[in-house]
Every structure is written in C-alpha cells, then in structure tokens.
Amino acid sequence: FVPRETFPTTAALNWYPKHQVKALQQIQNGLHHVDLVIEVRDARIPFTSANPQFEQILAARHRIIVFSKADLAHPHHQPLIRAAFAKWAPRETVLFTESRLPPGTRARPAIRQLVRSIRELALADPARFPYLQALIVGLPNVGKSTLTNALRQAGATGGARKSAKVGPTAGVTTAIATRVKITSDPDIYLVDTPGILDPRALTRGQQTGGGSRGLTPDEALKLTVTGATNDAITDEIHAADYLLFRLNQIPALQGIYPALLGLPGPTNDIDTVLGAIGQRHRYTYFRPRGGIDVERAARHFLHMYRDGQLGRMTLDDLRPEAIE
Ligand SMILES: Nc1nc2c(ncn2[C@@H]2O[C@H](COP(=O)(O)OP(=O)(O)OP(=O)(O)O)[C@@H](O)[C@H]2O)c(=O)[nH]1
Ligand SMILES: [Mg+2]
Known part of the structure; x- marks a missing residue:
C-alpha cells in the first residue's frame, strides 16, 4: 500500500x-x-x-x-x-x-x-x-x-x-x-465562555493582498477534523478524505480503520471507506434517490476519530524543525 x-x-x-x-x-x-x-x-x-x-x-x-x-x-x-x-x-x-x-x-x-x-x-x-x-x-x-x-x-x-x-x-x-x-x-x-473560532477562517478567499493572512486550507481542515467547526456547513466529505489521507501516512494507524470497517486493507479512496460505513450502519438516502448517504457516513468517520476509535493522532507537525 x-x-x-x-x-x-x-x-x-x-x-x-x-x-x-x-x-x-x-x-x-x-x-x-x-x-x-x-x-x-x-x-x-x-x-x-x-x-x-x-x-x-x-x-x-x-x-x-x-x-x-x-x-x-x-x-x-x-x-x-x-x-x-x-x-x-x-x-x-x-x-x-x-x-x-x-x-x-x-x-x-x-x-x-x-x-x-x-x-x-x-x-x-x-x-x-x-x-x-x-x-x-x-x-x-x-x-x-x-x-x-x-x-x-x-x-x-x-x-x-x-x-x-x-x-x-x-x-x-x-x-x-x-x-x-x-x-x-x-x-x-x-x-x-462559548467557543470562538479564529476569524481568519472567514477571510479566506476574500483576502486581496496585505493584512493578515487567512487560514491555510490545511489549518482549516484540521479544525474541521478535530470538531472545532460545524460539520453540517463545512464539506464533511472533503474533511473525511483529509482524515483518511492523514491516517494512511502513519503506519501504526493505517491498519485500524480497515479492520473496524471490514476492508481488506488501507485505501486512498474515500468512497470505499464511506461505502463500507454506509452499508454497516444502513445510512441510505430516502427513495427515490436511494444509495448510500455519503455525507452521513463522512460525519460518522469524523466522529470515529474524535472518539479515539481510529487511534491516537496528532495533526500539527511537532518536529522541532517544523516549529519556529
Ligand atoms: N476524549 C476526550 N474528549 C473530551 C475531552 N474534553 C472534552 N471532550 C469531549 O469533547 C466534546 C466537547 O466538549 P465541551 O466541553 O462541550 O466543549 P466546549 O469547548 O465547551 O464546546 P462549545 O461550548 O461548543 O464551545 C464533548 O463530546 C466532550 O465529551 C477530553 O479531554 N478527552
Ligand atoms: Mg461549552
């Protein structure tokens, strides 16, 4: 793999x-x-x-x-x-x-x-x-x-x-x-107090040079994956895909989710993961649309990480050379 x-x-x-x-x-x-x-x-x-x-x-x-x-x-x-x-x-x-x-x-x-x-x-x-x-x-x-x-x-x-x-x-x-x-x-x-999100999250894409920079997409995805934003209005499939990408990079973690979901091994394909979750938990759209409710499966996958089921993973780079 x-x-x-x-x-x-x-x-x-x-x-x-x-x-x-x-x-x-x-x-x-x-x-x-x-x-x-x-x-x-x-x-x-x-x-x-x-x-x-x-x-x-x-x-x-x-x-x-x-x-x-x-x-x-x-x-x-x-x-x-x-x-x-x-x-x-x-x-x-x-x-x-x-x-x-x-x-x-x-x-x-x-x-x-x-x-x-x-x-x-x-x-x-x-x-x-x-x-x-x-x-x-x-x-x-x-x-x-x-x-x-x-x-x-x-x-x-x-x-x-x-x-x-x-x-x-x-x-x-x-x-x-x-x-x-x-x-x-x-x-x-x-x-x-209520949680307060970095307003730079908002300014992304609206920035026209000068001023403080917005959050990088990587930072924004980390906030979503850890649960600091509201899943329903962020792109949960994109976030789930990012989570999969990060899990796969760690040899000790890349075997955990396949075992839990009955997959033969790690995969880079988020649709495979969401399909497995959807089938397991019967997350299907109402007819006439039918098929797997992939948004719901994506939220489920994110919650598995937030609950610790997918293993312990730090998302920021903590190597001394990365911290300046
Ligand atoms: N595993 C784990 N879960 C935690 C820990 N602290 C909080 N949680 C969980 O994180 C979720 C959010 O906890 P809250 O205390 O409501 O967070 P908050 O910062 O008050 O959130 P807002 O009021 O929405 O800003 C809950 O599901 C908690 O059970 C922790 O140390 N470990
Ligand atoms: Mg609170």
Missing part, C-alpha cells in the same frame, strides 16, 4: 455564528473582572488551536494553557509540546488534561494540578487577589465546559452543583455563563 503524498485542498471554512461575535464582545467588555485566563487548546492541534484574538485581548493577564483531549493525541506529544514551549515561551504554564470524566469519578491529577496552580497564583498576592476570577476561553468544542465541570468537581466547594452542558458538536455553549465557585479561601471563581 502506498499512501497519497499530497492532498488537494479547496477553500474550506465558512462558519462564524453570531453568538461567537457576541461572546468576544462580552469577553472584551467584562475583562477588567478577569485575573486569570485559562486558554484551552486541543492537544491534537496544539498550534492550530491557538486563536490570535486571544493573544491580543488577553496579553497583559496571567494565563495558563491547558491542552485538552490529550487522550486522543499521539502518546508522545507531551514532551514535544513542552520542549517547544520551554524554548519559545518559557514563562507560560502548560498543562495537559484528559478531562472526560464519568460522573462520580475522582478528579485526575492534571485537574488537581490546575486547581493548585490557580490557588498558588491567588495566594502569592492576597492584596491583589482578595478573590480570583478566571475566564476559560478556547475554540468551539475543545472541551471548555468539560473542564469547567471537572474543576468544579475537583474544587469541591460542597453543595449542589449544576453542570455546564457538554456536547460532541461545536457551538454547545452559546452565552457566557454565570461564574461558578471552585474553591474557597481564597475564593476562586470560574467563567465558562
């Missing part, structure tokens, strides 16, 4: 719902109440999931970067990301979480570490922080509400606690939530 060496890209994203614009304004307006920013990024795309807007707005504040979904990224991604930060941004606090917590489980060490880091910050300067308010920001679907809930559990301030709604698609949280208290003494509050 010889995997494809290149992937033909087309214009990709066109998704920037109104609630994101509103959320960004709210973040900007309410920012004087914020002592600490917890920026959640996807460990599978540690660099692509940075939003330059956050850099601008939040520059002067304390920041902790949390890489979520570490359980879905390549097992050895952590030392590479840590090394890159040690070299290029040594003052950043960087943590990794697998924040998916079944109800009732005890908080994982990374979550406890995060609570400790926040407390340390507050305790270091009690005059400045009689209490501390942290804002959680990040791309859509990156795991902000999941992290908020985990922190709330770990902080264990007691009493009944309502959970933030969590969901597998982008755009679940649509408004800035009321703050939740995660610890007392000192009081630490947390504010969950």
